Amino acid sequence: MANGTAGSPEILENLKMELRRGCLIVAVLAQLRTEQYGYTLRKALADDGLAIDEGTLYPLLRRLETQGLLVSQWREEDKRNKRFYRLSPAGDLILKQLLEEWESINASLNKILQEASL
């Protein structure tokens, strides 16, 4: 069964989700250039317009840590144990490469859109 007809909100939502998925990783890595714990990271992302739910963020953080792009540490703050994350040196390098890629995609897309509008 088809998920929806052309132009339906369901299709738009799915496409938006796909578009956001890759961007979220870059956004998380970029935010973690300064050390943060999960909740403050979520808040920061939401404040910048990239809201992300708990069920998506924590597995993503776990995956990035397993890949060696993040390092984490449990520490007590305000009488509560919190897990703080920050970018690892490998993560910093990857982030730079991802940002270059992002710039390249953005430039290509702009070029395509300009050509299409001619």
Added chain:
Amino acid sequence: MTKTSSPDSSTMNSTELIDRYLQAVRFWVPKSHRQDDLIAELGEDLHSQIEDKEAELGHPLEKPELAAILTRCGSPMMVAGRLGPQRYLIGPGLFPIYQFVLKMVLLWIQVPVFVFIVGPVNLANDGGSWASAVLETFGDWWSALFIAAGIITLVFAIIERTSAKLGTECKWDPLKLPPVRKDERKPSLLKAVCELGFNVFGLVWLLLVPKYPFLILGPAAAFLKAAPILHTFYLPFVLLSVVALVRSGITLARPQWTWFPLLSQLLQSVLMLILLNYMIHAITRSPSAYPFVVSQYAVRDSPKYFKLVAIVNVSILISVAGAWLGLCIAAIVQLWEFLRYLRKRTSPPQRIASLGAQ
């Protein structure tokens, strides 16, 4: 977090509610997936959310406000599903092959087997009762369907897991890809004319056989004659020949009906199969040892003809069984062709860009 909480919700505070929530999430999160770490982190996030909300409102949260935060977070089972690793029985790499095998086994193997083998066997066992044979066949097919689907799924699930561990990958050579098929079905005028001619000839031959038995028995017509069973089935065979003649006539007259040759050929094969089934059924119930031909009265007592009659009967029996098997295969192929035709007609035209540009 693991302490037993009072069921009295009127005294419940935020910590207790979060603990209950986390306990429910923990139940669904796979134990191997760093459960404690994840749950602790989720708990911390929820506490932070509550603190923020309390700071915003300027008072401790009421139960409905706490419940609203947890509701927004999602049901424990859903949250656990998102926290856990992505799990699937058969991954995207293997799924097309799984789907293909499933379709092949369930549709192209099981259905014909049940229609042409299990069904007739049930019919014979039930003494010709169609209703009980259909019900029995349908029951058998239903069970076989689940068993086959289950086994195929299990095998693919095992392959999915073992191939991931073994690091195997699909090897293919682009140079060995099959050539592009020309899928245009062009109606052949020559074929239609030949078919019509053969069908006219066949019908005339069949109509002449009762008067001129040598047309079917050759010189043996002098001492052999048709058994009563052949007289019973003579008329249905004539009717089938008429159907075949009409069919080839329509095919020739209406070449634009591209669906007609495929469907009518299939129906003709099915009708022929039904007729042969009845014939085989009648033969198995016949008290005579010679169901197709018997010796003429004049030579009935001659022992040398007994053997000949027996040989001729066995030869015809083998021919009937061979025809039945051949028709089963033909019907499967024709059904496949017809379904493929329907699929092409109903699906939107999809052409590879390079082909379309030609």
